[in-house]
Amino acid sequence: MRLLDVGDGAVLAEFDTLDAVLGLFGALDGTRPPGVDDVVPAARTILVRFDPRVTTRDEVRSWLRGTRPAAVTADGQGDTVHIDVRYDGPDLEEVGAVTGLGVDGVVAAHTGAVWTVAFAGFAPGFGYLVGGPESLHVPRRSTPRTAVPPGSVGLAGEFSGIYPRSSPGGWQLIGSTDVALWDTDRDPPALLRPGVTVRFRAL
Numbered sequence: 001m002r003l004l005d006v007g008d009g010a011v012l013a014e015f016d017t018l019d020a021v022l023g024l025f026g027a028l029d030g031t032r033p034p035g036v037d038d039v040v041p042a043a044r045t046i047l048v049r050f051d052p053r054v055t056t057r058d059e060v061r062s063w064l065r066g067t068r069p070a071a072v073t074a075d076g077q078g079d080t081v082h083i084d085v086r087y088d089g090p091d092l093e094e095v096g097a098v099t100g101l102g103v104d105g106v107v108a109a110h111t112g113a114v115w116t117v118a119f120a121g122f123a124p125g126f127g128y129l130v131g132g133p134e135s136l137h138v139p140r141r142s143t144p145r146t147a148v149p150p151g152s153v154g155l156a157g158e159f160s161g162i163y164p165r166s167s168p169g170g171w172q173l174i175g176s177t178d179v180a181l182w183d184t185d186r187d188p189p190a191l192l193r194p195g196v197t198v199r200f201r202a203l
Contacts, residue, residue, distance in 0.1 A: 153174055
């Protein structure tokens, strides 16, 4: 783990793997000392924002270095969200052919996995989900779409994800859902937050 100072009120921890991020985030999120305002995971980093009037940078660094990572389990550790999906995506047949699973096999693998939100980004409400079988690891499209409809369920590399709004994107689209991923009237607005477990159900 490499620690970098970010401005007057943040420390960035860098890691070699996503599993290392998930393990430490799981331990940090439940043991926040006074003054730590936010713990934000990403693919290879964790950003810790703190109030320097309450705690010092050295105390935050000591907390990061002294926290033992939690075990990363396949069944997730957070709340569980069930998402109903119509497996009607324009790339579903191609993903079935590339993976050798066929359409039914892709659906079975996607719904049979226990996914966990590793981190959020790209757009408000977009969660990067991990935990799917290696058989579903597919590359992004060689030519991204200029507009992906909101609610589109996709695959890219080791991740699955759901587009919360219309935007350009290069993920392989295998389905769609009507679930609201970002709602400013909801507390918290994001349905998919780091640590949340996701199970997909076929309609």
